[in-house]
Amino acid sequence: MAIIDSNPTETARTKKIDVRNLNVVYDSGGGSVQALSEVSLSVAEGSFTCIVGPSGCGKTTLLRTIAGLESADSGRILVDDEPVTGAGLDRGMVFQEYALFPWRTVRGNIRFGLERPDCGCADCEGRVDELIDLVGLDGFEETYPKALSGGMKQRVGIARAIAPDPEILLMDEPFGSVDARTRDRLHTELLDIWAATDQTIVFVTHDIDEAVRLANEIIVMDADPGSVQSTRSVSLSRPRNRTDTAFVDVVADIRTELGEPVETQ
Amino acid sequence: MSHQTESPPTNQSEIWYTADLRRYGRGIGGVAAFLAVWWVGALLTQPSYLLPTPEESARAFVELFATSTAVSAPFLGPELVLPTGLAHLVETLYHYIPGLLSGAVCGIGLGLTMGWSGRLDDWLQPLIRLLRPIPPLAWIVFAIVWFGIHHTGAAFIVFIGAFWINFYGAYGGVEGVDSELTDAASTLGVDRDLSMLKLVALPSAAPQILTGFRTSIGRCWMIVVGAELFGAPGVGYEIINASNNLAMATSVAYMLLISLAFLCMDVGFRLLERRALAWR
Numbered sequence: 322m323a324i325i326d327s328n329p330t331e332t333a334r335t336k337k338i339d340v341r342n343l344n345v346v347y348d349s350g351g352g353s354v355q356a357l358s359e360v361s362l363s364v365a366e367g368s369f370t371c372i373v374g375p376s377g378c379g380k381t382t383l384l385r386t387i388a389g390l391e392s393a394d395s396g397r398i399l400v401d402d403e404p405v406t407g408a409g410l411d412r413g414m415v416f417q418e419y420a421l422f423p424w425r426t427v428r429g430n431i432r433f434g435l436e437r438p439d440c441g442c443a444d445c446e447g448r449v450d451e452l453i454d455l456v457g458l459d460g461f462e463e464t465y466p467k468a469l470s471g472g473m474k475q476r477v478g479i480a481r482a483i484a485p486d487p488e489i490l491l492m493d494e495p496f497g498s499v500d501a502r503t504r505d506r507l508h509t510e511l512l513d514i515w516a517a518t519d520q521t522i523v524f525v526t527h528d529i530d531e532a533v534r535l536a537n538e539i540i541v542m543d544a545d546p547g548s549v550q551s552t553r554s555v556s557l558s559r560p561r562n563r564t565d566t567a568f569v570d571v572v573a574d575i576r577t578e579l580g581e582p583v584e585t586q
Numbered sequence: 587m588s589h590q591t592e593s594p595p596t597n598q599s600e601i602w603y604t605a606d607l608r609r610y611g612r613g614i615g616g617v618a619a620f621l622a623v624w625w626v627g628a629l630l631t632q633p634s635y636l637l638p639t640p641e642e643s644a645r646a647f648v649e650l651f652a653t654s655t656a657v658s659a660p661f662l663g664p665e666l667v668l669p670t671g672l673a674h675l676v677e678t679l680y681h682y683i684p685g686l687l688s689g690a691v692c693g694i695g696l697g698l699t700m701g702w703s704g705r706l707d708d709w710l711q712p713l714i715r716l717l718r719p720i721p722p723l724a725w726i727v728f729a730i731v732w733f734g735i736h737h738t739g740a741a742f743i744v745f746i747g748a749f750w751i752n753f754y755g756a757y758g759g760v761e762g763v764d765s766e767l768t769d770a771a772s773t774l775g776v777d778r779d780l781s782m783l784k785l786v787a788l789p790s791a792a793p794q795i796l797t798g799f800r801t802s803i804g805r806c807w808m809i810v811v812g813a814e815l816f817g818a819p820g821v822g823y824e825i826i827n828a829s830n831n832l833a834m835a836t837s838v839a840y841m842l843l844i845s846l847a848f849l850c851m852d853v854g855f856r857l858l859e860r861r862a863l864a865w866r
Contacts, residue, residue: 390769408772420766424789424865433785434774465865485775 336399337489337521338364338387343396345382345547356382358546360396364538369515369522371532372540375579379547380525381493387523388414388491400489410434413482417494419474421466421481427453428462430477434485442485452480455514472503476510483514492524496531508534512559529579533571534561541578551578638835646835647671647842657819660737671843678820681737682810685744689806690799693749697756698791702783714753722747723812730816740810740818747809748802755798759791793866796859803855807848821847 345357357379364370372380385391387398389408398405400412408414413434421430431452435445442448453462456476466474475495482490496504512535515522526532532539536555543550553575557567576582621640628639638646650671657673659666660680668676700707700714722743729739763786771786788795814822821840828836 385769388769388773390772407777408769409777410773410775412773414770414773416766416770418766420764420770422767422770422786422789424792426865433771437775467865481770481774491773 335366336363337366337368337401338523339399339402340383340387341397341399343383343386343398344394345379345386345391346394355546357386358548360547360549362540362549362552364521364523366521367519368538369512369524369536370538370540371536372523372525372542373527373529373532373575373579374542374547374550375544376527377547378542378544380527380542382547383542384414384491384493384523384525387489388412390414410437410485411487412489412491413485413487415475415478415482415490415492415495417497419466419471419478419498421474421477423466426463426465427458427469427477430466431480431484433481437485448484452484456480456510470503471499472507475499475507479511479514483518483520486518488519488521490520490522492522494526495524497526497528504531509560511535529572529575529581530563533557533568533575534563539575541575543579635832635834638838642835643838643842646833647839649836650839650843671839674819674821674824674840675843675847678810678814678822681740681813681818681820682744682806684737685741685810686748686802686806688741689745689748690752690802692745693752693802694756694795694798697753697758697795698760698783698787701757701760701791702779702787718750722750722809726813726816729813735813735817737818740813740820743813744806744810747806751802751805752795752798755795755801756791759794759798760787762794763787763790793863796862800852800855800859803851804848807844811844 340360340362343357343360344355347354347356360379360383372383374380382391386393387400387405389405389412422433425433428449432445432449435442435448453459456479458473458476458480461469461473466477469477475498478495496507499507508531511522514520524532524535533555538552538554540552541550542548555571557565557571561568563569624637625640628634628637628642631637651669653670654667655670655673656665656667657677658664659676666673666676696710700710725743725746726735726739729735729742733739733742767786767790768782771782776782776785810820811822811825814820815826817823821844825837825840828834828840
């Protein structure tokens with residue numbers, strides 16, 4: 322698929338994720354639904370890739386299949402040239418509804434992935450402290466999730482996902498349930514985290530603005546059946562401003578491609 | 587990011603306080619009215635031994651602790667000499683506690699594994715449907731022929747009662763585990779069923795498991811008294827023993843003793859539960 326081939330600056334980077342002719346079919350009450358049809362794409366190492374598309378285009382299914390939480394009916398997914406056979410610590414995941422363990426404190430949630438025998442971190446507690454600091458939750462270490470706001474919950478979700486130091490961070494509409502102001506701050510924080518690590522991020526959203534704000538690669542998907550419509554690189558300089566003409570142009574471009582009405586201001 | 591630490595205004599808590607007082611007042615009123623009706627009823631009942639007055643019952647209750655009785659106490663020594671009421675309560679606990687705990691452990695264990703494993707569920711579901719409706723006391727015949735109607739036989743009956751309640755608590759709890767949480771755990775490296783059960787299913791089902799256990803504490807008191815009516819030693823046996831001698835006040839005293847024992851256990855367990863489930 323075209324991401325790497327179409328962009329000469331990316332050719333130096335290695336393929337981190339390689340999806341080939343992926344088909345996922347769901348059974349739904351007697352019939353079957355083709356959630357993903359012949360999806361092929363690749364994600365370069367260290368890139369920030371956003372997947373956008375209308376609801377029902379299979380973007381979440383694609384992400385979950387890369388995570389190893391769904392299985393493919395045909396086709397395959399390679400991560401570092403190894404086929405994905407299930408979930409693993411090399412791919413962290415952030416969920417839209419946070420999926421925090423309610424019986425664990427902030428600290429307990431973040432530590433969860435470090436408690437596996439094969440994690441092998443020398444100083445787990447130190448690592449947890451570092452992450453709490455990174456996502457700005459100092460003072461909330463012993464708080465249970467029920468007492469946190471949506472934005473704080475997702476900070477915990479992100480810290481928990483990156484705690485085992487995965488090479489890939491998969492994010493499923495992570496900021497879909499937080500208010501606009503918090504979302505803005507979380508964008509900045511996420512980009513800082515991305516800059517500070519060498520993680521490859523795959524981020525699913527239906528919000529095109531959000532995708533253009535964050536990504537250096539955008540994959541546009543189409544529904545019925547879910548398939549890749551186009552891929553493009555976003556080379557706007559950072560930090561990006563939603564009101565810049567270049568920014569607005571990219572957003573309008575993608576909207577047109579998706580057949581959505583383009584806002585004129 | 588907004589984190590509000592809003593405390594209710596003082597007048598609000600005063601309103602609650604007054605409402606609480608009013609509720610307690612009503613509760614005391616209800617108990618007083620019941621005692622009055624009982625008293626009048628007892629005075630009007632002829633012959634008078636058919637229904638003892640509250641006063642006679644209270645005297646009989648005090649009497650339970652004024653005399654002492656020796657009970658055989660396995661594991662604690664050959665014999666214990668205790669106030670009579672306590673002695674018979676200890677006898678009951680000798681089959682109540684083992685029956686309750688073993689029933690809870692087995693019920694929770696099977697409930698967790700069946701709720702978790704679809705295949706085991708397929709295997710056992712019809713059997714469960716068939717066995718579940720049998721009232722625990724119906725097993726008394728087997729308790730008698732297998733174990734004799736003593737501690738072991740009574741414990742067996744209590745076991746069955748505790749088993750089902752705890753089984754359904756754990757089974758329902760595991761079935762209700764949010765798949766997002768198991769997904770999250772999978773991406774965080776949990777790759778074995780046993781670890782998933784321990785790290786996600788068990789804590790997630792804990793509220794329902796604990797509710798099931800608390801329900802079984804009460805239900806097993808009912809069952810244990812039933813089992814003792816067939817002759818196992820303990821407070822239930824003393825109820826029927828006293829009534830055979832037409833000492834109805836003593837029967838009432840034992841009934842009150844059972845109620846108090848249950849209340850203590852229930853309150854104690856609720857406190858434990860609240861601590862264990864502070865995250866809710």
